[in-house]
Amino acid sequence: MQKIDKRGIVMKYKRIFGIVLDSVGTGAAPDADKFDDVGSDTLGHVGEFFDGKLNIPNLQKLGISNLRDQPIKGVAPAEKPLAYYGKMEEVSAGKDSMDGHWEMMGLPVTHALSLFPNGFPDEIIDKLKEFSGRDIIVNKPYSGTEVIHDYGEEQMKNGELIVYTSGDSVLQIAAHEDVIPLDELYKICEYARSLVNEPPYVIGRIIARPYVGPDKDHFTRTANRRDFTLEPTGETDLDRLQNAGFEVIGIGKINDIFSGHGITKGYHNESNHDGMNHVLHVMNEDFTGFAFTNLVDFDAMYGHRRNPKGFGEALEDFDKQLGEVMANLKDDDLIMMTADHGNDPGFRGTDHTREMVPLLAYSPSFAQTGQSLGVRSPFSDFGATVLDNFGVQNVSGKSFLSELK
Ligand SMILES: O=P(O)(O)O[C@H]1O[C@H](CO)[C@@H](O)[C@H]1O
Ligand SMILES: [Mn+2]
C-alpha cells in the first residue's frame, strides 16, 4: 500500500489527519503531584457523571476504553478495537495548549513559562497603563466569565482594562466592545506581547477577550477573541513538513498556536462542529500531507467552566461527526487523535489538569485488529510518526508508524 511521490519519497499514507480533542485527558500523569492535580481524570469523571449513559459508539469501537486502566463508565473496551491505541505522557514544563501542541510537533517546552499566581508585577502593569492611557483593574487569576460578571459594569463606567490570568502562562485582557474598540484592544495586546518575549518574563499567550451585553447578567464573550502566542522557539514538525514540500493544513486554533509557522493553509473554527465540518471539507480535497485540527470547545466551554454535562454532550456530538469522517476515509488515509492536556470538569478549580492523553490511530487499510501502542513519551512521538510517513527526519520522539498494519 505504499505510495511513491514525484520525488521518489515512499509514503505509507498519502494524507494524515491529526485531531486534537483539546483538554480531553485520560487520568493523572505521573508528575501530576507537581501541579496539584493528583486524582484528575477528564474522561473518567465525565463518564461517571453520565453514569453509564455516555454515548460515544465510534470512539468505543476504536478503543477509547482499551487505552485506559479503568474503562470509561458504560463504554466497554472493544473486543477487536479498530484503532491502535495508547496514552501519551507530556515532558514539557507546563500544561498549557502551547506546551502540548509544540511538544506533539517535536518541540517540547523545557523552560517553564512565567506564571503569575499573585498577579503581574508593576513593571508590566505600569507599561500597559502608560501605553493604553487606561487604568488597570483585577490583575489576578480569575475565571474569564466570572471576571466580566464581577467587573464588567465598572469597566463600562470608567473604561479601565480588566487584566487577569489563570493557572496557565497567559495575560488576558477583557474589554467591552462598546467601551474599548477591538482595534484598540488588539493594539494593546500586541504591545503586551512585545513586553514578555524574553526573560525575566516569558508569557505563553496574550489573549484579547472582548465581550458585549447591557449588564452583568447578560455579558457574553464574542468570537473576536484573539490569541497572541509566543513565536515557536525553534523549528517544529510543521515547518519540517512544509519545507519538504508537503501540504500542512491547520484547522482551528492550530494557526494561533504556531503563529502561522509551517502552515500552508488555515481554517478558523466557530465551534467543534464547524471544525469537524472543516475536516470533512478538506477530506474532499486532493492533497498530500498533514491536516492538523484543534477542537477547543471541550476546553474553553466545558473544562474551564467545570461543566461535565456539557463536556460529555460535546464528546457525543464529536463522536457523531467522527462517524462521518471515518466513513469518508480512504485506504491511504490515516487518522490520529489525541489531546494536549486535561481539564477535568469534575476536579477542583478552573484550570487545566496534568493528565495523560489518549492516542488513537486508525486507517481503513489496517489488516489486523488494533494493538496497544503503550505509553508514548514525549508527545513528540505523534509528530515523529507523521514525519516518518513522509520520509522527513525528526529531532524529538520515536515514530510508531511501523507498528500500524
Ligand atoms: O477563564 P477563561 O477566560 O476562559 O480562561 C481560560 O482560557 C485560557 C486560555 O485557554 C486558559 O488559560 C484559561 O484561563
Ligand atoms: Mn488546550
Ligand SMILES: [Mn+2]
Ligand atoms: Mn484552556
